[in-house]
Amino acid sequence: MTDDHQALGTPTATQPRWLQPKAERQPRWWDHRANQAKLGGAIVVVAVLAIAGWSSGRPSAIESAAATCNAASNVQDDGSAISFDTKGEEDLGGDTITEVVCVLSALDIPQHIISHMDSTRALDGQQTDDWKGFTARWSYHPNTGMRLTVVAE
Structure with missing residues (x-):
């Protein structure tokens, strides 16, 4: 080269x-x-x-609410649901209304749904309502108390 x-x-x-x-x-x-x-x-x-x-x-909104309200044992389905069975006149064991109200408040339930729950009678059967990513189903009888399930959508 x-x-x-x-x-x-x-x-x-x-x-x-x-x-x-x-x-x-x-x-x-x-x-x-x-x-x-x-x-x-x-x-x-x-x-x-x-x-x-x-x-x-990260805990779900339901898990966080349950932890805040000492209701972690009520959480179901990997944190996507929570159920309550409150005390009644003949059913003396169960969850307290204080626990239910605490969890529902932590989940930002609207007041109109609280009023709907509060006015439910035994004759009304199972009721359903939803808000901001949650669905609630409940029934009430004075003898057995309230049965409530909240599910994250």
Whole structure:
């Protein structure tokens, strides 16, 4: 080869690596665009896994309300529901109205649903109402008390 080829940057066996053109210096496994795509994909996968792990470790609204109101034993279906069976005239065991009111308040139940629950009679049978991501089903009899289930939608 002539000196002209070396001056234009054509690599030779005797030319030091740092003088070789940039394309020749990069290893063959390094493809800048392909590695950016792989890195971007890996970041997305890690982010999705991190968010999924973070959100699954967080208690649901029902679990949080139950913990605040000392009613954690009433939580069902992995935190998506809670049930109560309150005391009645003949049924002296069960949950207290205080626990029920505490959980419902923590779940931001509207006052009109509280009024609906409060006015339920034994003859009315099972009642249903819903609000902001929750559905409540309940029945009442003076002898057995109130049976209530709240489910997150």
